[in-house]
Amino acid sequence: MKVRVLGCSGGINQEVATTSYMVDDDILIDAGTGVCELSLDEMRGLKHIFITHSHLDHIASIPLLADTLFDDLIGSPLVVHALPETIKALRNHIFNWVIWPDFTELPHKTNAVLKLEPMKAGTVFEFFGRRIEMISVNHAVPGVGYCVESDGRVFAFSGDTTSNENFWASLNKRDSLDLLFVESAYADKDIEMAKKAFHYCPQLLARDLLKLKHKTKVCISHLKPRSEEKIIEQCKAAMPDQDIHQLKSGDIFQL
Numbered sequence: 001m002k003v004r005v006l007g008c009s010g011g012i013n014q015e016v017a018t019t020s021y022m023v024d025d026d027i028l029i030d031a032g033t034g035v036c037e038l039s040l041d042e043m044r045g046l047k048h049i050f051i052t053h054s055h056l057d058h059i060a061s062i063p064l065l066a067d068t069l070f071d072d073l074i075g076s077p078l079v080v081h082a083l084p085e086t087i088k089a090l091r092n093h094i095f096n097w098v099i100w101p102d103f104t105e106l107p108h109k110t111n112a113v114l115k116l117e118p119m120k121a122g123t124v125f126e127f128f129g130r131r132i133e134m135i136s137v138n139h140a141v142p143g144v145g146y147c148v149e150s151d152g153r154v155f156a157f158s159g160d161t162t163s164n165e166n167f168w169a170s171l172n173k174r175d176s177l178d179l180l181f182v183e184s185a186y187a188d189k190d191i192e193m194a195k196k197a198f199h200y201c202p203q204l205l206a207r208d209l210l211k212l213k214h215k216t217k218v219c220i221s222h223l224k225p226r227s228e229e230k231i232i233e234q235c236k237a238a239m240p241d242q243d244i245h246q247l248k249s250g251d252i253f254q255l
């Protein structure tokens with residue numbers, strides 16, 4: 001399995017983009033502004049998008065993908081998988097004919113180019129040998145992470161979350177974990193803000209990582225652009241026994 005980082009930042013500028021990871025050539029986990037890294041041909045290869053939650057930095061490119069790929073998607077729609085609450089938010093606030101046309105009815109209801117598929121936390125979607133499990137986490141809106149298994153190799157992503165039990169317990173049920181992306185949006189000085197916004201900061205993350213039984217490569221995502229260095233420095237100091245890395249746009253992992 002190949003995991004390509006299109007965007008993994010908590011903000012945007014000329015060098016960074018928001019969350020989107022490509023699994024092999026046909027699956028996206030989140031569709032933030034990182035999707036703009038893809039060529040039109042690469043976009044045409046996309047079949048399924050798994051969304052962690054309704055926040056804009058994770059969904060921004062869905063409406064534009066539906067429009068850009070319109071002709072290619074007739075007869076083989078792009079399928080967006082997410083919690084029922086997230087699907088409802090997309091319908092009510094994005095595909096409402098005001099912010100954007102409802103591509104789940106275009107060109108016709110019966111052969112629409114976009115399909116919004118509710119998925120239950122704890123369930124697994126299988127697509128050509130990749131098994132994608134949705135795992136609920138603890139964010140300001142209903143949120144999930146994902147664990148993807150292919151050929152016995154396992155990759156997990158926390159989505160946006162603060163302290164929680166379920167993500168770690170779910171990973172511990174597995175025999176192995178080869179790669180972990182986990183967020184730490186804030187530095188420790190902003191711990192109160194992190195708690196309020198339901199994100200991790202290094203010390204909150206360090207407490208939770210103690211729950212994980214697997215030793216694996218840990219890549220930190222969702223850093224606020226101005227605090228990147230500080231957050232990574234604090235993560236390394238708070239978790240000296242972990243293999244900590246800063247996740248960057250353009251990173252490719254071959255598992």
Ligand SMILES: [Zn+2]
Pocket residue numbers: 053055139160
């Ligand atoms: Zn969020």
Ligand SMILES: [Zn+2]
Pocket residue numbers: 055057058160222
């Ligand atoms: Zn976010």
